[in-house]
Amino acid sequence: HNCTLPQPFPRNHLYCGLRMSSGPNTFSQFLDSSKLFMKNAKQWPKTVPEFHVFLNDLPGNDFNTIFRSLPAFYEDLRKQMGDGFDPNCLVTGVAGSFYTRLFPSKSLHFVHSSYGLHWISQVPDGIEDNEGNIYVSRTSPPTVVEAYYEQYERDFVTFLKHRSKEMVKGGRMILTMLGRKNEDIYSKGCHYVLEPLAMALKELVVMGLLEEEKLNSFNIPIYNPSPAEVKYIVEKEGSFT
Amino acid sequence: HNCTLPQPFPRNHLYCGLRMSSGPNTFSQFLDSSKLFMKNAKQWPKTVPEFHVFLNDLPGNDFNTIFRSLPAFYEDLRKQMGDGFDPNCLVTGVAGSFYTRLFPSKSLHFVHSSYGLHWISQVPDGIEDNEGNIYVSRTSPPTVVEAYYEQYERDFVTFLKHRSKEMVKGGRMILTMLGRKNEDIYSKGCHYVLEPLAMALKELVVMGLLEEEKLNSFNIPIYNPSPAEVKYIVEKEGSFT
Numbered sequence: 001h002n003c004t005l006p007q008p009f010p011r012n013h014l015y016c017g018l019r020m021s022s023g024p025n026t027f028s029q030f031l032d033s034s035k036l037f038m039k040n041a042k043q044w045p046k047t048v049p050e051f052h053v054f055l056n057d058l059p060g061n062d063f064n065t066i067f068r069s070l071p072a073f074y075e076d077l078r079k080q081m082g083d084g085f086d087p088n089c090l091v092t093g094v095a096g097s098f099y100t101r102l103f104p105s106k107s108l109h110f111v112h113s114s115y116g117l118h119w120i121s122q123v124p125d126g127i128e129d130n131e132g133n134i135y136v137s138r139t140s141p142p143t144v145v146e147a148y149y150e151q152y153e154r155d156f157v158t159f160l161k162h163r164s165k166e167m168v169k170g171g172r173m174i175l176t177m178l179g180r181k182n183e184d185i186y187s188k189g190c191h192y193v194l195e196p197l198a199m200a201l202k203e204l205v206v207m208g209l210l211e212e213e214k215l216n217s218f219n220i221p222i223y224n225p226s227p228a229e230v231k232y233i234v235e236k237e238g239s240f241t
Numbered sequence: 242h243n244c245t246l247p248q249p250f251p252r253n254h255l256y257c258g259l260r261m262s263s264g265p266n267t268f269s270q271f272l273d274s275s276k277l278f279m280k281n282a283k284q285w286p287k288t289v290p291e292f293h294v295f296l297n298d299l300p301g302n303d304f305n306t307i308f309r310s311l312p313a314f315y316e317d318l319r320k321q322m323g324d325g326f327d328p329n330c331l332v333t334g335v336a337g338s339f340y341t342r343l344f345p346s347k348s349l350h351f352v353h354s355s356y357g358l359h360w361i362s363q364v365p366d367g368i369e370d371n372e373g374n375i376y377v378s379r380t381s382p383p384t385v386v387e388a389y390y391e392q393y394e395r396d397f398v399t400f401l402k403h404r405s406k407e408m409v410k411g412g413r414m415i416l417t418m419l420g421r422k423n424e425d426i427y428s429k430g431c432h433y434v435l436e437p438l439a440m441a442l443k444e445l446v447v448m449g450l451l452e453e454e455k456l457n458s459f460n461i462p463i464y465n466p467s468p469a470e471v472k473y474i475v476e477k478e479g480s481f482t
């Protein structure tokens with residue numbers, strides 16, 4: 001976690017969490033990074049920063065639960081910091097896909113995307129041949145693998161382009177996503193949840209409880225990139241190199 | 242509506258709607274002011290502004306409904322503006338009382354509070370003598386009137402202090418609230434909804450369907466100021482004079 005902040009210290013520290021969901025993890029994660037940050041900020045008593053946080057998820061996410069837990073979160077933060085230190089922390093919600101522009105230009109100092117970027121923006125076109133599978137599987141033809149990768153590349157490039165416009169010069173970004181360890185796209189590492197699900201669905205077809213066509217038309221909009229693929233796309237896109 | 246914007250034109254136009262609720266009016270109002278604004282912005286094709294909107298309400302408000310209507314709102318805005326003009330409009334949600342700090346320092350160019358400021362932060366202390374009433378009424382003793390006014394003044398001063406820190410120099414603010422026309426606190430103008438409600442509740446007590454104590458302990462946290470009171474408090478607080 002090399003996330004030291006750019007100097008000189010910004011007037012408003014703008015933090016941005018992407019694909020937050022509404023579970024208890026949203027705040028525990030944010031709270032951890034806040035505490036770390038505040039500890040540093042305490043050493044500069046004359047420049048107590050304002051901490052402006054954007055939490056982002058799709059418009060269908062349950063933002064109400066997040067917002068209703070905010071008063072307790074602020075209370076907890078104040079208690080944790082102690083010494084009458086007011087963190088001056090503002091949490092806002094932003095509804096929209098991170099594959100579109102979401103934030104004002106040159107406004108973000110720190111971006112954290114937590115287990116969101118393996119979700120691609122749509123099931124790729126041209127994967128009619130993926131019958132019996134719900135994702136890239138050992139029986140998927142190479143055209144399907146290619147279609148999934150291309151969709152991922154397009155989406156990830158879009159993500160990087162938009163964030164690069166939104167971030168300040170010298171800002172930092174941490175992207176956490178589910179990927180595979182090596183270049184073997186058929187490797188088991190990233191299918192360990194989806195393959196049993198596909199098997200269960202096939203079983204339902206055999207039992208006559210699910211139409212085969214429905215299974216064939218169902219594919220999950222996920223891609224698990226390898227480290228080399230991520231590196232390749234980041235370098236090719238160019239904004240963060 | 243004298244709401245011309247400060248010159249030189251800001252890079253990001255920050256708009257802030259306070260106490261928005263989640264009904265269909267939220268966006269119709271915002272859309273109207275957006276269109277007006279965009280029309281002007283179109284005349285300066287080289288400085289297309291970014292339009293950053295904070296919508297605020299209490300944490301218990303239904304933000305989900307607002308956020309779910311955003312994609313259609315953006316679509317509508319694009320259609321209304323035409324000519325491939327991208328409004329570059331970002332709508333965010335901020336949950337919290339506007340009697341606390343809500344926004345980053347010196348960030349807001351335009352603040353609009355729509356029918357929220359007559360809601361005070363709490364039922365004032367010291368109004369045990371307001372028996373049989375649920376608000377300032379013709380039978381309320383002067384101490385009750387005073388307690389209500391003092392709570393209003395305290396809250397409104399707090400509101401002005403916080404907003405003055407959050408607004409840029411030269412920013413504009415439109416505050417819409419339910420008030421009374423003159424200095425007669427007992428005038429009917431602002432009780433026309435609450436007096437029938439109080440009468441109905443008293444009727445329930447007479448009918449034995451509601452305990453008298455419950456009615457006596459129930460008071461509504463509203464104050465309807467006169468124009469002179471608003472003017473007095475704004476001038477006394479001093480940030481906006």
